[in-house]
Amino acid sequence: MTTDETVAAVVPDFGDDDADRKIAFVCSKGSLDMAYPALVMASGALEQGIETHIFFTFWGMDMINKKTMGNLHFSPVGNPATHMPAALAPLPGMQAMATRQMKKSLEELEIPDVPSFLEHLSDMGCHLWACKMSVDMFNLEEDDMTPLLDGVLNVSDFMEIIDGAQTMLV
Amino acid sequence: MPVTVIADKEVHIDEEGFLTEFDEWDRDLAIALASNIGIDELTEEHWQVIDFLRSDYQEQGETATLRRVSTVGGIPTKSLFMLFPKKPARKMSYVSGLQKPAGCI
Numbered sequence: 001m002t003t004d005e006t007v008a009a010v011v012p013d014f015g016d017d018d019a020d021r022k023i024a025f026v027c028s029k030g031s032l033d034m035a036y037p038a039l040v041m042a043s044g045a046l047e048q049g050i051e052t053h054i055f056f057t058f059w060g061m062d063m064i065n066k067k068t069m070g071n072l073h074f075s076p077v078g079n080p081a082t083h084m085p086a087a088l089a090p091l092p093g094m095q096a097m098a099t100r101q102m103k104k105s106l107e108e109l110e111i112p113d114v115p116s117f118l119e120h121l122s123d124m125g126c127h128l129w130a131c132k133m134s135v136d137m138f139n140l141e142e143d144d145m146t147p148l149l150d151g152v153l154n155v156s157d158f159m160e161i162i163d164g165a166q167t168m169l170v
Numbered sequence: 171m172p173v174t175v176i177a178d179k180e181v182h183i184d185e186e187g188f189l190t191e192f193d194e195w196d197r198d199l200a201i202a203l204a205s206n207i208g209i210d211e212l213t214e215e216h217w218q219v220i221d222f223l224r225s226d227y228q229e230q231g232e233t234a235t236l237r238r239v240s241t242v243g244g245i246p247t248k249s250l251f252m253l254f255p256k257k258p259a260r261k262m263s264y265v266s267g268l269q270k271p272a273g274c275i
Contacts (some may be wrong), residue, residue, distance in 0.1 A: 004172070004173055005172050006172070006180075007173070007183075009174045009176050009183075009206075010174065010183060010186065010187035011206045011207065012187045012207070014256065014257050014260060016257075040274050040275065043275055049256030049257045109275075110238070112237070112275070120240075120275075123248050124236070124247055
């Protein structure tokens, strides 16, 4: 078989018929390095035409709190993946430096900051939910959170909405 | 890469059916490719996306992602989902005779 063999026309299978696929991410962390994995995966899911939901809870509320969402931090403390000597990680200024470095790397790859990322996901049809218990716990008002949210839900209601979804806790 | 005939033109495609040679594409081919995937008419808005993707590819050497089409090409993401339903990144690349975007965002 030669590489230039003539074949019948192939049309890519874009899987338009499997419309039932659903995915849900539970974001429970508020550090910069824990915010991006779910955002990037959600974006990939939406690009694949998959119904996508994100539920923000506990420290994940920082990703949708107007005061903090544009200013998440990355801490090298307790994170062996930074390959930094453990004794150096807690030094003053280290967190700021690590955060700056990570933001720079993200920018170089043209990856948007968290607020723009959420906007991008919302434009793609992503459903964004805030956890009722966390809203109460952190005394948040609707106005304290990004207007991109679809709403505030308790866990039972969220479970109902994501019936049949693949679910990931971040 | 295998050769096939689309809209009376011989073109090279990969195993999924995406065109592999930038210069083998033309506008008639785009119309045929679009119709293959259920897009019966290419409107002005479709052509705007296709033209951006092709010129951006020439400059960058890779297919623009949805976000790039929106931030650099100025075409809102929401519109892309209407023009190329469900899987706009793949569908717009296919119709434009390009490979799927390699970037995640």
